[in-house]
Amino acid sequence: MIVYCGISTGSAAASRPETLPTARSWPEWRYPALQAKLNPNPTAEIELTTNIALPIFFYSLSFSPISLTSANWKIRTPxxxxxxxxxxxxxxxxxxxxxxxxxxxxxxxRPVEEQMAAAERARLHQATYREKNREELRDWEATRRVQFGVEAYKAYEKQQSQRKRNAQERRIAKAIKAGYLPVGYTLDDSQLITMDASDPAGEEST
CATH class of the missing domain: 1.20.5 (Single alpha-helices involved in coiled-coils or other helix-helix interfaces)
Known part of the structure; x- marks a missing residue:
C-alpha cells in the first residue's frame, strides 16, 4: 500500500495548501530509494490479495452458478x-x-454356533416386531370401523387392496423390463406360483 506524504521546502511550500500529491507531481516510481522509504513493505498488497482476497473470491465462486471443479466451465443449475x-x-x-x-x-x-444363535435372535426379533405390527393394525382397524362405520371402512379396504395390487403390478412390470421375469408374466401367474409352492399336490391351484 503506497503512502503519500508531503515534504515542506521553505516558505513557498508552507504557503501552499496541503493537498495530496498526484502521480504527475510526485512520480515516486522514479525514485526507488524514496519508494522504499515511503513503503517499506511493497509486497503487503500482494500478500493481502493472496492470503485474504483470493480465498474469499474462490470461496464465493463455489456458491455461484459457475463451477471451477472441472477443466471446462459448466453452469450449475440449483x-x-x-x-x-x-x-x-x-x-x-x-x-x-x-x-x-x-x-x-x-x-x-465367527464360529458357526455364534452365527446360528445370531440368526435365531434376528428371527425372533423379526417375529416379535411383525406380531406387534399386526396388533397395532388390528387396533387401528377397529378404531376406524367405529369412527367411519362398517360400509365406509369396507370401501376403504377395497381401495387399499386395489392400491396394493397396482403396486404389485408395477413391480412385476419393472422386473419384466429388467429381464428378471418372462414377457407376459402377470400378477395372477405369481399368485398361481405361490399357491403351487404352498400346495405341491396342486389341488388348490386348479
Whole structure:
C-alpha cells in the first residue's frame, strides 16, 4: 500500500495548501530509494490479495452458478429441494447398507454356533416386531370401523387392496423390463406360483 506524504521546502511550500500529491507531481516510481522509504513493505498488497482476497473470491465462486471443479466451465443449475432430499436419503441408505455388510462380514468370521444363535435372535426379533405390527393394525382397524362405520371402512379396504395390487403390478412390470421375469408374466401367474409352492399336490391351484 503506497503512502503519500508531503515534504515542506521553505516558505513557498508552507504557503501552499496541503493537498495530496498526484502521480504527475510526485512520480515516486522514479525514485526507488524514496519508494522504499515511503513503503517499506511493497509486497503487503500482494500478500493481502493472496492470503485474504483470493480465498474469499474462490470461496464465493463455489456458491455461484459457475463451477471451477472441472477443466471446462459448466453452469450449475440449483437443484430442487426434493432432489436434495432424495440424495440425502440415498446417502443414508448406502451408509446403512455398508453397516449391515460390515456386520455380516464380522458375523461370518465367527464360529458357526455364534452365527446360528445370531440368526435365531434376528428371527425372533423379526417375529416379535411383525406380531406387534399386526396388533397395532388390528387396533387401528377397529378404531376406524367405529369412527367411519362398517360400509365406509369396507370401501376403504377395497381401495387399499386395489392400491396394493397396482403396486404389485408395477413391480412385476419393472422386473419384466429388467429381464428378471418372462414377457407376459402377470400378477395372477405369481399368485398361481405361490399357491403351487404352498400346495405341491396342486389341488388348490386348479
Amino acid at each position: 437443484q430442487p429441494q426434493w432432489t436434495r432430499r432424495a440424495a440425502r436419503a440415498a446417502v443414508r441408505r448406502e451408509k446403512a447398507r455398508l453397516r449391515m455388510a460390515k456386520k455380516r462380514a464380522q458375523l461370518k468370521s
